[in-house]
Amino acid sequence: xxxxxxxxxxxxxxxxxxxxxxxxxxxxxxxxxxxxxxxxxxxxxxxxxxxxxxxxxxxxxxxxxxxxxxxxxxxxxxxxxxxxxxxxxxxxxxxxxxxxx
Numbered sequence: 001x002x003x004x005x006x007x008x009x010x011x012x013x014x015x016x017x018x019x020x021x022x023x024x025x026x027x028x029x030x031x032x033x034x035x036x037x038x039x040x041x042x043x044x045x046x047x048x049x050x051x052x053x054x055x056x057x058x059x060x061x062x063x064x065x066x067x068x069x070x071x072x073x074x075x076x077x078x079x080x081x082x083x084x085x086x087x088x089x090x091x092x093x094x095x096x097x098x099x100x101x
Contacts, residue, residue: 002038005031007055008077009046023047025054032059032072040072044083052078056090063094071098 003020006013007028013019022028025046031037032055042052063069074091078084 003031003034003036004039004041005037005072006041007046007052008041008043009050011043011077013041025050025052025058028055029058032062035070037072038070040074042074042076042078042087044076044078044080044087051083052076052087053083053090056087056094060090060094063098067098071095 004013004017005022005028006019007022007025009023013021019041020031022031023046032040042055044052046052059069059071063071071091071094076084076087078087
């Protein structure tokens with residue numbers, strides 16, 4: 001089935017789902033590295049200097065180096081409008097690169 005990963009430093013995942021929670025970008029990256037994540041929900045602002053963009057940058061670099069690496073279905077649940085727009089732009093760029101192969 002795969003892993004549904006929820007990245008947020010404060011909020012808990014929505015009720016009724018079988019979510020795996022990551023509170024930091026490094027924890028999310030460790031889970032993504034298993035190649036088992038099929039669904040990803042991202043927050044932008046994490047504790048301190050940490051942010052969801054680090055996860056998306058890691059995904060972009062990993063997929064560029066290994067085109068077989070699966071990009072999960074994604075959504076952004078951040079309340080930071082500008083941060084959410086940045087994540088969306090970055091993820092859309094990854095999707096365009098993948099579809100252009």
